[in-house]
Amino acid sequence: MELLEERIQRDGVVKSGDVLKVDSFLNHQMDVELFTEMAREWHRHFADKPINKILTIEASGIGIAAIAGALFGVPVVFAKKSQSINLDGTVYCTRIQSFTHGKVFDVIVSKKFIGPDDHVLLIDDFMANGCAMNGLIEVCEYAGATIEGIGIAIEKGFQQGGDSLRERGYDLCSLAIVDAMDPDTGTVTFR
Amino acid sequence: MELLEERIQRDGVVKSGDVLKVDSFLNHQMDVELFTEMAREWHRHFADKPINKILTIEASGIGIAAIAGALFGVPVVFAKKSQSINLDGTVYCTRIQSFTHGKVFDVIVSKKFIGPDDHVLLIDDFMANGCAMNGLIEVCEYAGATIEGIGIAIEKGFQQGGDSLRERGYDLCSLAIVDAMDPDTGTVTFR
Numbered sequence: 001m002e003l004l005e006e007r008i009q010r011d012g013v014v015k016s017g018d019v020l021k022v023d024s025f026l027n028h029q030m031d032v033e034l035f036t037e038m039a040r041e042w043h044r045h046f047a048d049k050p051i052n053k054i055l056t057i058e059a060s061g062i063g064i065a066a067i068a069g070a071l072f073g074v075p076v077v078f079a080k081k082s083q084s085i086n087l088d089g090t091v092y093c094t095r096i097q098s099f100t101h102g103k104v105f106d107v108i109v110s111k112k113f114i115g116p117d118d119h120v121l122l123i124d125d126f127m128a129n130g131c132a133m134n135g136l137i138e139v140c141e142y143a144g145a146t147i148e149g150i151g152i153a154i155e156k157g158f159q160q161g162g163d164s165l166r167e168r169g170y171d172l173c174s175l176a177i178v179d180a181m182d183p184d185t186g187t188v189t190f191r
Numbered sequence: 192m193e194l195l196e197e198r199i200q201r202d203g204v205v206k207s208g209d210v211l212k213v214d215s216f217l218n219h220q221m222d223v224e225l226f227t228e229m230a231r232e233w234h235r236h237f238a239d240k241p242i243n244k245i246l247t248i249e250a251s252g253i254g255i256a257a258i259a260g261a262l263f264g265v266p267v268v269f270a271k272k273s274q275s276i277n278l279d280g281t282v283y284c285t286r287i288q289s290f291t292h293g294k295v296f297d298v299i300v301s302k303k304f305i306g307p308d309d310h311v312l313l314i315d316d317f318m319a320n321g322c323a324m325n326g327l328i329e330v331c332e333y334a335g336a337t338i339e340g341i342g343i344a345i346e347k348g349f350q351q352g353g354d355s356l357r358e359r360g361y362d363l364c365s366l367a368i369v370d371a372m373d374p375d376t377g378t379v380t381f382r
Binding site: 023024025028029030031032033035036058059062063064065066067069070073075076077078080109110112113 | 216221249260304
């Protein structure tokens with residue numbers, strides 16, 4: 001998606017350790033007009049799928065998923081990353097390792113909000129090694145829900161998450177795939 | 192706001208310990224069509240304010256704030272609740288106690304995304320004792336930003352957060368104010 005690639009070129013900052021900072025428009029400050037264009041792209045890509053629910057994971061997936069939910073006209077569920085007293089005991093839970101935070105945490109979704117009748121679009125801001133997305137996939141499998149597709153804003157193509165999901169047959173729509181980043185020059189190369 | 196009060200009556204669950212569960216439409220599963228109506232209500236209320244940014248706090252404020260940002264046509268910043276390796280050292284940081292989680296955590300906003308030129312609308316899903324909101328207010332004060340108003344979905348009127356902010360002169364627009372809840376009967380009384 002040209003608009004997103006241009007924005008990454010302009011406002012993204014390449015840091016050492018394979019970190020791409022896009023906090024000025026994606027995951028700290030959110031450019032919701034850009035999110036609307038991103039949602040339109042997913043809506044075109046998944047037009048023939050009977051999607052009735054969007055599932056994402058807190059925190060930075062929520063804004064993108066909410067805007068997409070408004071466009072698709074479906075409710076959005078966000079998985080929680082730690083047990084809260086506001087959650088019932090009746091939850092799906094799986095454990096993942098975060099690339100960004102470098103730690104292990106639980107992914108929790110109430111059983112009330114996802115089930116065998118759901119046709120789910122999974123959405124997240126980033127895909128690196130795919131751990132967060134695999135957590136959401138596991139939740140859908142526990143629930144017996146159908147995964148209609150996966151929408152990612154920025155995929156780090158030099159890590160294995162995206163290609164691994166494609167090999168497993170998922171309909172993955174990444175709006176920008178970064179194949180290389182150079183922290184010395186700040187150059188970002190897209191697939 | 193009648194639509195939200197009706198929804199709380201229908202789908203909210205009153206639990207002991209002053210807990211109102213609204214996870215089926217507000218803070219786990221999100222009814223983004225309802226969020227759009229909530230955003231319209233805030234847009235009417237704050238129509239004469241020169242709002243150029245919305246500030247909220249992760250995680251459950253983000254969806255509501257994103258939908259509001261799309262309607263107001265302004266970027267949305269969400270405060271983070273713990274230090275992330277993706278944040279620069281140049282941040283505003285204040286410490287708050289969470290009612291829901293019963294623990295203390297840091298509220299962090301990058302200095303890049305809020306400053307003296309900003310006219311901010313603060314948005315959150317819940318207001319109880321007001322600790323989270325006071326954290327966001329402190330961040331705005333550090334930044335020299337102007338707080339144009341505060342939009343809350345559900346205020347617990349029997350706790351002090353909302354009234355305390357009104358006494359301090361803030362333009363607080365709570366869409367539903369719960370004055371009493373009875374966990375035995377499930378009754379919710381609105382102001």
